[in-house]
Amino acid sequence: MAGKINDVQLMQLVEAAIFAADKPLNSDDLQSTVLDGFNVSKKRLADTLARLVQDYAGRGISLSETASGYRFITKPELSDYLARLWPERSPRYSRAVLETLALIAYRQPITRGEIEDIRGVSVSSQIMRTLLDRNWVKVVGHKEVPGRPGLYATTKEFLDYFGLKHLNQLPPLPEFQAISLDLADTVVTTGELH
Incomplete structure (x- = not known):
């Protein structure tokens, strides 16, 4: 009972x-x-x-x-x-880490190469290691293209850390919409990403 x-x-x-x-x-x-x-x-x-x-x-x-x-x-x-x-400061993350995290959050699942194409610079292994070590992102699969690059997505820990219940609570970012349109134009015009 x-x-x-x-x-x-x-x-x-x-x-x-x-x-x-x-x-x-x-x-x-x-x-x-x-x-x-x-x-x-x-x-x-x-x-x-x-x-x-x-x-x-x-x-x-x-x-x-x-x-x-x-x-x-x-x-x-x-x-x-x-x-x-607390006299100690919270860890500060570089702009590159935050940009990479934002791209993963808004465009997931996404490959490292796609992140590099959007940012226009290479993504260092240290940036990805930082995000993986914090358990904010994880590899959720592999893209079916030559080399089978890993696809990155955010985790529950990411949502918890930023106080979110769902990804749809992320604020809309017009600059990501503009990037998406630019990328779409590139694909339509040339047939491939540069």
Whole structure:
């Protein structure tokens, strides 16, 4: 027989579990760990999570749903003030790393050669190693062309790090649309990419 838990206890337990976890927790994670042994339906848990999201909406922290689950985050507008708590600076990434990551995020799956064609410069192994080491990108397959180059795409860790649930939450970038049109013109005009 499953144990019973009232709404207040359920909210407290879910809140504490998400706060204490070292990674985002989804409904299945919660059901199989802290709620195991309690008779809590998926709808009741979803309602509890929605209520927690609403309760934290106007505070300095919020409960955010990312691709991997729920986690507490600080409000972005407070980041400059909170950064004073840690004397060490976060790693700074070069423009080349950020451009490469953006191209992968917006054009995935994409090969290293296609990234180089768009950027107009070669992509160093160190740039790709940085993105792979951070687990922001991964090889998801190989393009069926000579040499079978790897196809890169973003990961759940990328979405989690940037506080996104889905890729469609990426802001629209007009410059990527312009690049796509330029590339399409090149393919139509010459029949190949240069």
